[in-house]
Amino acid sequence: MAEQEQRPLLEVEQCVTSIPEDHEATCWGCGLRLVFASYSPVYKCGWCGAITQSNQTARKPDSVCFSHWRRLRDTFFVTVLILFMLFVICGGVWAVYPIIFSVSKFCGIFHCMVTAILALCTITSYCLASFKSAGAPTSIRWGSYPMVGKNDLENYTFCTYCNKPKPPRAHHCRSCKMCVVDMDHHCPFIGNCVGASNHQVFVIFLISVVISCAYAASMTIYASYKTWPSVDFPNLESSRHSMSSVKILLEIITTIAGSAFFLSARGLVLVYLAFASLSVNAGIGVLLCQQLSYIYEGNTYLNHLSSPNAMHGERGLQNIVRFFGCPYPISRALLRYSNTGKLQDNSGSKLL
Numbered sequence: 001m002a003e004q005e006q007r008p009l010l011e012v013e014q015c016v017t018s019i020p021e022d023h024e025a026t027c028w029g030c031g032l033r034l035v036f037a038s039y040s041p042v043y044k045c046g047w048c049g050a051i052t053q054s055n056q057t058a059r060k061p062d063s064v065c066f067s068h069w070r071r072l073r074d075t076f077f078v079t080v081l082i083l084f085m086l087f088v089i090c091g092g093v094w095a096v097y098p099i100i101f102s103v104s105k106f107c108g109i110f111h112c113m114v115t116a117i118l119a120l121c122t123i124t125s126y127c128l129a130s131f132k133s134a135g136a137p138t139s140i141r142w143g144s145y146p147m148v149g150k151n152d153l154e155n156y157t158f159c160t161y162c163n164k165p166k167p168p169r170a171h172h173c174r175s176c177k178m179c180v181v182d183m184d185h186h187c188p189f190i191g192n193c194v195g196a197s198n199h200q201v202f203v204i205f206l207i208s209v210v211i212s213c214a215y216a217a218s219m220t221i222y223a224s225y226k227t228w229p230s231v232d233f234p235n236l237e238s239s240r241h242s243m244s245s246v247k248i249l250l251e252i253i254t255t256i257a258g259s260a261f262f263l264s265a266r267g268l269v270l271v272y273l274a275f276a277s278l279s280v281n282a283g284i285g286v287l288l289c290q291q292l293s294y295i296y297e298g299n300t301y302l303n304h305l306s307s308p309n310a311m312h313g314e315r316g317l318q319n320i321v322r323f324f325g326c327p328y329p330i331s332r333a334l335l336r337y338s339n340t341g342k343l344q345d346n347s348g349s350k351l352l
Contacts, residue, residue, distance in 0.1 A: 051155060092219065097111065119212070134197055135180050182194045182300060200324065296319055
């Protein structure tokens with residue numbers, strides 16, 4: 001009986017005193033030694049709140065060729081965008097405004113003022129989005145227990161590129177070679193990241209581009225209509241009743257396309273500006289709708305890619321109001337409208 005009672009005690013003592021080395025780790029935030037009951041690839045410090053991956057190692061810096069390629073790519077896209085904006089402004093003034101001034105002097109002066117305001121808003125917002133810092137993380141004390149207080153590094157991770165703490169919702173940009181707070185994406189057309197500091201200016205730039213391209217398209221289409229050569233449809237008038245609708249449409253298209261060969265240089269510039277403005281407006285409009293939808297959901301593009309089904313916050317118009325910093329009367333009216341919509345939805349769901 002004594003031998004049977006002694007064996008379980010020995011087994012219990014062995015289980016209590018043996019702790020594998022794999023279950024021990026050191027927090028990078030405060031330097032405290034952590035002991036776990038089971039192995040975990042990711043752990044969170046109970047003191048400072050820092051999150052550590054057990055297999056994370058410092059990464060090598062990017063090669064010189066990779067850095068040069070990204071710099072050249074951004075320079076190319078920025079140059080193309082600047083040249084396109086200058087061409088739309090200068091070409092539109094040269095091709096459109098002689099026709100506008102021929103209508104009336106007041107009409108020409110009014111449209112010149114509208115063009116100047118739109119161009120100034122677009123170029124100013126573009127420069128701010130390009131040259132303003134995207135949102136560098138603030139420097140914080142880390143690495144030693146006496147310096148790091150309770151929950152000072154809550155949900156912070158360690159960036160293996162910068163070898164520094166990375167705040168929540170921050171990402172490292174390999175093009176800018178820095179971590180960006182609330183990083184949405186790296187835009188090669190502005191040569192900069194879109195983050196917490198310049199996200200608002202970037203969206204304002206998209207809005208100004210959409211408005212400017214819509215205005216340029218309408219003006220160039222009107223001027224093209226005024227400068228287009230006269231078009232005659234002799235075959236269409238003689239045999240209109242015997243032709244099908246498809247043949248009539250083909251006859252109209254071929255006749256108009258043939259008359260395009262008689263356009264002047266100003267007319268060709270007008271046609272190109274009309275198609276270019278409509279194309280850019282469609283592409284930037286899709287990007288603007290995508291950005292506004294992410295802001296409405298309280299999310300960013302990179303967080304949507306990493307966790308598409310996760311909810312990062314409450315969705316609603318209050319996110320857009322907070323993002324743009326609307327004045328109090330406008331924000332109050334919008335929030336009241338959104339709250340009434342929510343009440344109606346809740347009442348409808350209760351009735352169902």
